[in-house]
Amino acid sequence: MRILAIETSCDETAVTLLEAEGNQTSAQFRILGNALLSQIDIHREFGGVYPAVAKREHAKNLVPMLFAALGEAEVLVEEKGTPSSAGALTELLAREPGLSNALIDFLSTYRIPSIDAIAVTHGPGLEPALWVGVNFAKALSLAWNIPLIGVNHMEGHLLSALTSTVEDASQFEISDVALPVLGLLISGGHTELVCMREWLSYELVGQTRDDAVGEAFDKVARMLGLPYPGGPEISKLAEQARARDNTVIPSLPRPMLKDGTCDFSFSGLKTAVLYLVKDRALTDTEKEEIAHAFEDAVSEVLFAKTSKALYETRAKTLVLGGGVSANMHIRRLFTERIALEHPEVSLRIPAARFTTDNAIMIGISGFYRALNKDFLSAEDMKASGNLSLT
Ligand code: KG4
Ligand code: ZN
Numbered sequence: 576m577r578i579l580a581i582e583t584s585c586d587e588t589a590v591t592l593l594e595a596e597g598n599q600t601s602a603q604f605r606i607l608g609n610a611l612l613s614q615i616d617i618h619r620e621f622g623g624v625y626p627a628v629a630k631r632e633h634a635k636n637l638v639p640m641l642f643a644a645l646g647e648a649e650v651l652v653e654e655k656g657t658p659s660s661a662g663a664l665t666e667l668l669a670r671e672p673g674l675s676n677a678l679i680d681f682l683s684t685y686r687i688p689s690i691d692a693i694a695v696t697h698g699p700g701l702e703p704a705l706w707v708g709v710n711f712a713k714a715l716s717l718a719w720n721i722p723l724i725g726v727n728h729m730e731g732h733l734l735s736a737l738t739s740t741v742e743d744a745s746q747f748e749i750s751d752v753a754l755p756v757l758g759l760l761i762s763g764g765h766t767e768l769v770c771m772r773e774w775l776s777y778e779l780v781g782q783t784r785d786d787a788v789g790e791a792f793d794k795v796a797r798m799l800g801l802p803y804p805g806g807p808e809i810s811k812l813a814e815q816a817r818a819r820d821n822t823v824i825p826s827l828p829r830p831m832l833k834d835g836t837c838d839f840s841f842s843g844l845k846t847a848v849l850y851l852v853k854d855r856a857l858t859d860t861e862k863e864e865i866a867h868a869f870e871d872a873v874s875e876v877l878f879a880k881t882s883k884a885l886y887e888t889r890a891k892t893l894v895l896g897g898g899v900s901a902n903m904h905i906r907r908l909f910t911e912r913i914a915l916e917h918p919e920v921s922l923r924i925p926a927a928r929f930t931t932d933n934a935i936m937i938g939i940s941g942f943y944r945a946l947n948k949d950f951l952s953a954e955d956m957k958a959s960g961n962l963s964l965t
Contacts, residue, residue, distance in 0.1 A: 694941025
């Protein structure tokens with residue numbers, strides 16, 4: 576099965592053509608074409624992601640990304656003609672005239688490629704950004720008469736973390752996954768523990784009551800005068816502090832550690848950092864020490880709550896997913912402590928390319944959804960900023 580996957584939920588415009596075979600017991604994947612454009616350099620100037628800017632950039636970049644992914648997959652054959660649905664496409668993309676013209680141009684140049692389904696992120700994320708991707712997918716589905724699948728971005732993070740690479744980087748598989756799976760999903764907008772007892776069915780075990788972890792990283796980074804996105808910057812400083820032997824680590828709270836739930840809270844921790852930095856000119860060493868203390872506090876709380884959730888759900892597999900799962904310290908701490916404290920649990924940490932947003936993960940989720948015949952009509956497909964997994 577060939578799946579065209581589209582991701583525009585935040586600040587990455589991504590398109591992938593994925594070949595997938597198998598079933599829920601064992602599935603094999605091959606990336607035929609993959610294109611991704613990060614808008615980070617544009618958003619960095621504003622210190623965060625502006626939905627209207629993200630939307631404008633997606634509209635500008637979707638056709639070039641589609642061209643790049645399908646070109647790499649060698650499925651584009653030139654054949655001039657006007658798409659019969661040009662009028663409907665213009666109507667569907669009325670709010671994006673630039674995108675509409677570029678797409679009609681593209682469709683009038685190439686023959687319909689051999690694709691079985693179009694999977695698109697329909698939430699959660701920035702709603703204006705999501706809508707561009709969703710309308711683009713609807714337009715392609717209409718022009719090519721190919722079924723549509725709506726993918727939950729967080730499911731993409733979770734399932735892509737289950738992959739193992741075979742042969743080269745373009746091939747991977749998902750097999751031998753022992754259920755239940757517990758997912759710790761940590762990104763800029765989410766911090767949640769979800770349990771998958773059966774494929775594609777989720778139970779919420781715990782979630783943040785205020786800030787998401789990635790958001791806390793980004794806010795603390797800003798307090799330390801570091802650029803957006805803050806996660807990788809904090810991580811760099813924290814690692815520098817760890818490499819010294821005379822580091823003084825300021826004391827920071829471990830919020831909600833003993834409250835008896837699997838929920839999180841990061842806003843108190845963020846405020847505690849604010850008190851540390853307030854009205855002071857920090858030296859580079861002090862910044863590194865604060866980053867170190869903050870990262871330690873976050874990682875310990877994440878691990879403690881995940882450990883509790885593992886006992887409660889009796890999960891056999893643990894996966895980390897989302898942008899924050901790129902964090903070296905979190906990866907290290909989970910690897911060491913799961914081996915020590917939950918040796919029966921198989922820990923799956925995503926490969927680096929699956930930690931940041933991409934369309935491969937949307938294709939993976941799209942494949943399992945297609946096996947379930949979870950297709951959506953264009954009328955029923957909507958972008959939903961708060962779409963939930965559970
Ligand atoms: O999943 P993602 O790319 O986008 C969302 O769906 O939100 O996650 C982005 C978040 C940002 O808050 C970013 O600061 C954080 O992931 N992040 C990190 C690291 N790399 C990215 N946080 C901590 N350490 C990192 N190495
Ligand atoms: Zn994400």
